[in-house]
Structure formats: C-alpha cells, structure tokens
Amino acid sequence: MTDPIRIAILGAGYFARFHYDGWSRIIDVELVGCADHEQDKAKTLAEFFDVPETFEAVEAMLDSTKPDVLDIAVPPASHASAIRAAAERGVDVICQKPFCASLAEAEEMTQLAADAGITVTVHENFRFQPWYREIKRQLEQTAIGDVYSAMFDLRPGDGQGADAYLERQPYFRKMPRFLVRETAIHFIDTFRFLFGDVADVYADLRRLNPAIAGEDAGTFVLNFKSGVQAVFDGNRLVDHAAQNHRLTMGEMRIEGSKGVIALSGDARLTRRAKGSPMATPINYVWRDTAFGGDCVYALQEAFTKARLAGTRFANTAEDYLDNLRIEDAIYRSAAEHRRIDLA
Numbered sequence: 001m002t003d004p005i006r007i008a009i010l011g012a013g014y015f016a017r018f019h020y021d022g023w024s025r026i027i028d029v030e031l032v033g034c035a036d037h038e039q040d041k042a043k044t045l046a047e048f049f050d051v052p053e054t055f056e057a058v059e060a061m062l063d064s065t066k067p068d069v070l071d072i073a074v075p076p077a078s079h080a081s082a083i084r085a086a087a088e089r090g091v092d093v094i095c096q097k098p099f100c101a102s103l104a105e106a107e108e109m110t111q112l113a114a115d116a117g118i119t120v121t122v123h124e125n126f127r128f129q130p131w132y133r134e135i136k137r138q139l140e141q142t143a144i145g146d147v148y149s150a151m152f153d154l155r156p157g158d159g160q161g162a163d164a165y166l167e168r169q170p171y172f173r174k175m176p177r178f179l180v181r182e183t184a185i186h187f188i189d190t191f192r193f194l195f196g197d198v199a200d201v202y203a204d205l206r207r208l209n210p211a212i213a214g215e216d217a218g219t220f221v222l223n224f225k226s227g228v229q230a231v232f233d234g235n236r237l238v239d240h241a242a243q244n245h246r247l248t249m250g251e252m253r254i255e256g257s258k259g260v261i262a263l264s265g266d267a268r269l270t271r272r273a274k275g276s277p278m279a280t281p282i283n284y285v286w287r288d289t290a291f292g293g294d295c296v297y298a299l300q301e302a303f304t305k306a307r308l309a310g311t312r313f314a315n316t317a318e319d320y321l322d323n324l325r326i327e328d329a330i331y332r333s334a335a336e337h338r339r340i341d342l343a
Helices: 016-024 039-048 058-065 076-088 103-116 130-140 170-174 179-195 295-309 317-336
Strands: 005-010 029-035 069-072 092-096 120-123 147-154 198-206 217-224 229-235 250-256 259-263 269-273 280-282
Touching (some): 005 058, 029 039, 076 103, 103 120, 179 217
Parallel strands (some): 092 120
Antiparallel strands (some): 217 229, 269 280
C-alpha cells in the first residue's frame, strides 16, 4: 500500500476552510499540521478537521511535521516567504492564487523552486468547476462546430457600499489591483483551458466603489491564437439571476458555427443549434457543495492522483506564469489605452 501524502497547510482564513475540507475527504492524504498567526482560527480548524498540530510560523510547522507538500492558503504577500521556507527544506508546494505579490516575484519564486528541485503548483480551481469540465467536453466533441467567440459577465453583487468585502475577505479592500488580479485571473485561466494560448489583449478598467483601492469593474478582450475571441465584462457591484451569486459568479455564452452553449448563474448548461429557436439542456453531474461545485476538492483529488501516479499535473508555476503575463498585459493595456501583443 502507498503511504499517504502528508499535507501541511499555511492559513486558517475564510477560503482555507475549503482546502481543509477537500484534503480531509481524500483517502490518500494525511493532514499533519496547520499554521496561522491567529492561533484561535488555526486551533478551531485543526479540531474540526482532526489536524494533530498547530503552529504560528510556517518554518516551525515544516520542521516539526516534515510534510510532503505545503499548501499555502494565505494572501499573496506571504507567498514568497512560505515558498522559500519550503524550498529550503525540499518540500513541494501547492499555492493559492493570486500567485505571489507580482509577476516579477512569481517568476523569481518559480526559478527558486526549480533550482531547489521542488515542484510548485498553483491552486487555480475554476478550471475544475464541473460546468467548465463539461463545456470542455462539449467543445472537444465539436458540439457547436468551430468556436468563434466567448463572453463571460461577472456579476457577484458583493462590492457595494462602505463595508464591501469586510465580512469575508477584508484584504480585498486594500489591493491596488483588484478585479483582474484577484477575480478575473480565474477566467483568464479558464479561457486558456478552453481555448488555448492568447495572442493579444485589450482592456478598459475602472473603480466604482471609492471605499476600495483597486478597480472593481471593467472589460477586457482576449484574442486567441486559435482564432477565438473571448470577452470578460466584470462588475462586482451588480448581481445576476441566481440563488447563490458565488456559485458561477456570472453567466457565460460560447458561440460557434453550429450553435451556442450557455451557462446560467445556477450552473445550468444549455445548447442551441444554429437555426433553432429553442435551447435544450445539457445534462451533467455535479455536486452543489463547498465552493464552486466542489472545485477545490476536484483540484486536490486530481493533484493527489497525479502525484501518486508520477504524472505531470496542470497548473504548474511555469504554466501559470502565462496567466500572470496576460494579467500584466491587461493592466498595461488599460493604462496605455492600446492593444498589447503577447507574442
């Protein structure tokens, strides 16, 4: 029998809970430690998910628990120091997005990890949401023919007022780059998962809520080498038709030569054939649990299977740098009012 993968987690905040929950449901994983400077939060999660030890510092946790993998589930400002600590001890890393504090820092940490001989995987979970896995399957089966364009309207409706984001993730308020860096990066990765490499970008961004530091609305266009054009239109102040505005966080439409696939805010998928007045449901299986159709668990399960099989897993730091370069180009495009070529 294969020994379980020993996982230590840095972080005990709002989203870290989904990490603990996912790992705790995978039989080939053993949670060995939890570190957070807020010990009350760390002890609460450790008790709930049966984690044997808690720590204030990541270094102490790594030295004591000797994990196979460090799961970094804290904001970007702490990523580099945690990756350094893991690299110094030969521990592999899975790290939450946004990956590191900047593109330059992400490039530095990716090289540092390579030099140390450890792997770094970015916990980019939206591509593991079940509706995007099904859309990918539909496109591979040419269900709508040649794909022309895709549109995603982000409308979580959580960004209004002086208290926006305080209850769940207050660090959002101080991010100088917000909508694209924190949220749209998910959709940059998802678009790449569906359509391949990006050739150029154009963007127009703005801030609507004066209570926060960064932009919270805007549009960008990604032109893909495949010929597909994808448009992201985001506004965190406005909501969309859904019982849970954080399930899909918006609505998507993909248009092709033989029809259209649409994703609703309640995760319903439909396909309308060209020339038909009616759309028909696309039936697929998914779990309405945890976050985003249980995508955190889905990513972690896929990561575990790949590690045990010794195969390459998606979302390596090297691959993820392309997402960050696209993100950087979007901000430059908005600042310079011009199209940015990524070639």
